[in-house]
Amino acid sequence: MGVYLRPASLAEALDALASGSLTPLAGGTDLYPAQANLAAWNQAPDLDLLDISALPELRGVAEREDRWRLGALTIWSELLEAGLPDWFEGLRLAAREVGGRQIQNRGTLAGNLCNASPAADGVPALLALDAEVELASRAGSRRLPLAEFLLGNRRTARRPDELLVAIEIPKPAAPARATFLKLGARRYLVISIVMVAATLEVADGRVTAARVAVGSCSAVARRLPALEAALRGRPCDASLAEAVTADHLAELSPIDDARATAGYRSEAAVTLVRRALETLAAPGLERAA
Amino acid sequence: MSPDTLNAPAPERQAETAAVEFTVNGRPVAVRAGPFTRLTTVLRDHLGLTGTKVGCDAGDCGACTVRLDGRQVCACLVPLAQAAGCHVVTVEGLAEEGRLSALQRSFHLHGAAQCGICTPGMLMAASDLLARVAEPTAAEVEDALGGVLCRCTGYRKIVEAVVAAPSLPQEGNGAAEADEAPSVGRRLPRADGLAKLTGAERFGADAAPAEALWLRAVRSPHASARFEIGDLAPLHAKWPGLVRVLTAADVPGENSYGIYPHLKDQPVFAEGFARYRGEAVLALVGDRETVEAIPAAEIPIAWQPAEPVTGCAAAKAPDAPQLHGFAEGNELIRGYVEKGTPADVFADPAAAGAATVAEGTWRTGFVEHAYIEPEAGYAERVGQRLEVWGCTQAPYMDRDEVARVVGLAPEAVRIRPSACGGGFGGKLDVSIQPLLAVAAWVLERPVRGVYSRNESMAATTKRHPSEIAAKAAADAEGRLLALDFEGDFNTGAYASWGPTVAGRVPVHASGPYHLPNVRVLSRALYTNEPPAGAFRGFGVPQAAIAHECLMDDLAERLGRDPLAFRLANAIRPGQSTATGQVLEHSAGLAQCLEILQPRWRALRAAAEDFNAARRGRTRRGVGVGCMWYGIGNTALANPSDMRVVLDREGGLTLYNGAVDIGQGSATVMLQICADALGLPVSAFRQVVGDTDLTPDAGKTSASRQTFVSGKAAELAGLDLRGQILRLANAGPDAVLRLAGGTLEVVEGGRARSLALERLEQPLEGHGRFDPPTTPLDAKGQGSPYATYGFAAQLAELEVDLELGTVALHRIVAAHDLGRAVNPLLVEGQIEGGIAQGIGLALMEEYLPGRTENLHDYLIPSAGDVPEIEIHLVEDAEPLGPYGAKGIGEPALVPTAPAIFGAIRHATGVVVRQAPCLPHRLRALLKEAGHG
Ligand SMILES: Cc1cc2nc3c(=O)[nH]c(=O)nc-3n(C[C@H](O)[C@H](O)[C@H](O)COP(=O)(O)OP(=O)(O)OC[C@H]3O[C@@H](n4cnc5c(N)ncnc54)[C@H](O)[C@@H]3O)c2cc1C
Ligand code: FES
């Protein structure tokens, strides 16, 4: 019989985390299925849980001068309803593709990051927003770029005594536009074979900054720095997509699994990156940005 | 004991804490249970609200969808602690003061619930949408329901029902239809439909005696392994809640079961050797908390894994280990059909008049039934008898299997079918029943069990993987000359329905065409994979992928239109099948194709225009698939008996042994019997599928219930009618009226009442029908089925050339089913079959150990089934009730071939492996030069 704590304040929660090895529980949409798969073979561990769902400090979406702060407990549906600016469109599109509505109504953004699945849809979208995560422990808090937080398949830089309390997203320097494309073998409730998120900052018709990330093609979703450099300074038009080469995605390391082959993933990633850029260069978007 | 009272308290995993307070359907509740207890468990087991279903415990199926503070959520993912202070609404809260909501009525009227296991979740997801959007579009409905899976309906009727709900008339749930006569041909809502909408329906996991122990099987994690069970004393010492560990040694009767009397090759518990991953080796029986908590590491089983035999080629290899003593070369059985002189044609095609020969190979994988209700039930010893309650497609077969395993006479066992949350062939074999039966018998206590989703997928049967090599020849006029077909079917570790597949395939491998020369050889092979059994079509869907591809090949080579080529070769009355059976009536493929032809021409032309006008990244295509399907068992007796009773109080009851697994037989039997008797459906009560009460109506499989049991129901109705008319001395055209316990016989304007209370015995009508067939000889010649269903379907789709993905636009289906007894239910079968065909074609592949849950094993969701147009061809079958044949399986067979034909039309590539996953299609496209 495992421990189950449901503190009502962050301070209590951090005290509890400091004194024992507890597994945080938010929406449970990753934790329960993992238990079910193990239980089928009589292998489910007895978890000691720290239910963080009642912590007011982890809630809410707030605008600050230079950034947005998304509380760790923000669920996908709340993100969709929060009235965020247009350049959040990539993250919003990802939110609509996470599971079905029931999952979007329970799963949290922070849970998606902490679970650190290679196929987490939130990760590329947040990488393309240059997101940082704020981690808190009794010893204080620290901020890490998302790319440094995620270390590998199911591995993060979170220490056992830390909670992820918020996701922080800097406002872009120039007007920005963003998108997200997901490829799966069915329409709803599907784990991504490949997904791509892209943000472009555009001034005077030229790309001033580009952030492109690909998921499900490596242990952790990755940005594509070589491509981003190649896009910078280009006119924001159909030629962007043409600039993409397979070399720009050379750092990805996809694997074969039941959903697709590695070779297919590499190719589909190039295709989706091109399509994402096409979408962002489409004329209608200028106004939206 | 009535199952209705009865739910054991749930386990409490965490230390006792304060009660958690929240409201359910407006009523405040306080529940004391472990805080991590799933809300599903709390609702079902603590609060008795079993309307919320559990299909996976992992968020993947949505059957558990409830509203939490207004938002739809999976109750299986909500810890009790997080429900504190919330408002929960479940399906039981939808009706107000006993009146169904418009949404519920709309589901009923649209036939949106078949088996009903997904219905509560669908209703809750839809009610969330309707609370936000007053008049949603179909696209909004799909988005809102995308997280609830349905395996029966194909979603179209569900989407229609939700869209229509806001504008539904205030009153009416279709009950008036049941007063109308004649009933055959009417779109009568399901007779057993209302309980499926309120949460009142009881499925296998929804009831058990309060004192029932829980059983949990421990299964082999290895595909092939020797094992030894060690000393169990320490386990008992550590877990006082463990009442008994059952192994092979505890089975009182024979430790074996199987579909065929001479092939009882599957043990209840493996004996020293496990032949597939998921095979039961022992069972833990005790209180629920204990049997669920005992970790694998503490169960003393010493495994010695061995190299498994995987796939047909490995099974046939000369040095392959032999998995069953009697099956040399791992060959379970062969099926064979030969007609004419096929060898001569292929030896010298030109001399035989062939203008072209097409050939190829095809393969398909394991396909999982993925009914949303995992196997569940309970068994109870009642004196020297044993009762088993649970979901099944075949109560009488279950009775005999259970009796054998427990060592009882069949009559000493009673099977009481629960509502069945989908079957599709997967609940034709026993699964959990022998385990429960052995436990209840040995322990003399009621024992219940529920398979987890992973367990259901790992342990129970699948569609046979196939490897087919075939060739076909046609002459210059476009007439089919000959077919040669060899197919290996991987039957997995145990025989199950392998012989049925091996027998059915050769009869059907020619497709629904007239061919003078045919040779078909099928083999079922044992491997260390899950037992492959019955799955909608028994091998015919796999064979159809091959024969329809050959039709497209031949048409292409001869420069003929694929549909016209099929029409020219469609088998017609007066022609003989590959088994030499001359079809005398009701062979409506040609009508199906003729109905589709204008649609075909228009859609093909539109697709070609689209492709010519755009050099973009997508291509459109339209394909056609045809099929035929023998109704009932292959060349074997398969009688049904029906009994209808008019008692002395004026009660009219149909004792209907045909279990309704969602397809609607409980409605169809009533419609048929009602018309035969001459009273309306609303006059009847019905008892379904209880082996103590209903005569044997055979199994719900092989699309046989409407044709075979329906005929028996007709005969029973006629028999009772005859008795009534004789008693009343009335002529054949007399009209019957039954009201308030009085039966009136009206003739020539004069009404006479029969004094039922003065009868010595209730009046009983009996009907029995066994469709006439003949055995097949050594060359497979004979008349294996009394009648065949026919169909053709068109698929219209768009292929993304760069990604290899397929977007379906539309399916147009034409089915010859003799007579549509209930068109609403027929459409439901067709749409549901098409959805499964889509899964087979594009996404479903069961890989043991890798796609053992509904997260990784994908079945079509609400967004994957396109618009479906249905044309019914009613070429009456004289033997059938009111001309009816069957529709259950035929619906699925042509879909995958039509989709593959459309991919070919769009892109020129020929698909030879199902499922055609994006990466496979992309590889084909690259080979064909598409970038
Ligand atoms: C049917 C289904 C479909 C799904 N589909 C998708 C999909 O399409 N795309 C996708 O990306 N995901 C999908 N998921 C996964 C899941 O819904 C998301 O990852 C979700 O966002 C996880 O959030 P949660 O709050 O439910 O996490 P939980 O299950 O509560 O926690 C997940 C992990 O994160 C840790 N954790 C949670 N919050 C914190 C915190 N604040 N600080 C530290 N550690 C924390 C937990 O300890 C745990 O290890 C699906 C899940 C299901 C069941
Ligand atoms: S039981 Fe909850 S989603 Fe399947």
Ligand code: FES
């Ligand atoms: S009716 Fe939907 S699963 Fe059966």
